[in-house]
Amino acid sequence: MQAAVIDAYRQPHPTLKQVPRPQIRPNDVLVRIVAASINPIDLKTKDGGLKMLLKYDLPLIMGSDFAGTITAVGSAVHDFAVGDAVFGRVQKDRIGTFAEYLAVDQGDIARKLRNLSFEEAAALPLVGLTSYQALHDIMALQPGQKVLIQGGSGGIGTIAIQLAKHLGAYVATTTSPANFDLVKSLGADLIIDYHTTNFADVLTDYDAVFDTRGGQTLADAFQIIKPGGQVVSIAGLPNARFGKAYGVAWWKRLAFGWVTRQLTRLEKQHHATYTFLFMQPSGAQLTQLAQLVEAGSVTPVIDRVVPFSLINQALDYSHAGQAVGKIILKIAESEAD
Structure with a gap:
């Protein structure tokens, strides 16, 4: 082949x-x-x-x-x-x-x-499972809660916006002006032009952030989270808590803890939880996603x-x-x- x-x-x-x-x-x-x-x-x-x-x-x-x-x-x-x-x-x-x-x-x-x-x-599969595990399994989004989804026009963002709206959340997202109409059609309630506006300057009191960018964008996410809120990232770095759950060697857990020490400080400072998501395959969850597609909730x-x-x-x-x-x-x- x-x-x-x-x-x-x-x-x-x-x-x-x-x-x-x-x-x-x-x-x-x-x-x-x-x-x-x-x-x-x-x-x-x-x-x-x-x-x-x-x-x-x-x-x-x-x-x-x-x-x-x-x-x-x-x-x-x-x-x-x-x-x-x-x-x-x-x-x-x-x-x-x-x-x-x-x-x-x-x-x-x-x-x-x-x-x-x-x-x-x-x-x-990958974007659907990643979005489902972030928004449903980890964040457990409830109707009326507010979530920021970074990169709304990307592969993850286009699915995550639709899934968050299906769960009843209020959705803010970042994208370029050329994609405003697209993300609005997917259900985004508030759209931010990341070229001209730092989301951390205009958003506050959010229940969760789904980070797809990492770096400074991830650090800024903690500024808009309410106490008890969650930051879930697929673009940041794995921390020691992830390393323990994933079963990596002790020295890797130490390394993860060291390189994410700033994120750990931000967690404590803002009384929030940071989760690094390494998506897991699941045929059962794919079947659930297929049902959402069939119902017209996700495209x-x-x-x-x-x-x-x-x-x-x-x-x-x-x-x-x-x-x-x-x-x-x-x-x-x-x-x-």
Whole structure:
């Protein structure tokens, strides 16, 4: 099969090459991939930015989420069958969706809805699960609470705004003026032009912040949080509390605690809680997200669909950080949507 492979960290681009099809385990299904989406974590992985949390053997096939059709099932698989259209986000130690075939655990997939194209389904897993786990599982947003979602026009932001509105929250977001109409259509109540306005100067008394930027933007988030509020970040640094929960070595927990000491001070100063989110795959949660899509509460936003052969152009576009919604790789033609 054809796959996008890196042979070393910081390799400028992956190489499209022929590799063996993956072998399935008893709990696996083999999927013929129709579409896959590009995410910032793919670029971080390529550049070795996750080595403190994840150690991969090289060469490595890139890619984290996908949609496609099952072509084979393991001996312990009973809920899925050959021919089922599915979508999912693989476990972090089994990435490799930028390929024509993928072996994935049955617990990490869900059935694709008939009213969703494969491209739309591939746009959902990582951003949908990340948003769901941030807003529902960690923040436990309640109707009437106020949340700031950074980067409302990005892949995460476009889903997170819709999910927060489904949960009944008041949503503020940051984006460029060119995307004001989009984020408003998704449900944003207050829109801030990050080019001209620091959100910390105009927002106050918020229950939660969903940070997708890190750095000073993350530090500023604590200024708008009410006592007892929460800051959840996918772009900040993991702290010692995360390291303990994730089960990393003691010396890594010490290192995490040291590099996040400023965030720990901000937590105490503002009586808030900081959580670093490292999303976990879940077929059950994907099924819940699919139901929200079917009900019209959530709609995937796609910036562009790019042929697999042009993957390096797509990765460069993702790296530029200007995509509105998701960038999708078209791996193969679907036999039927």
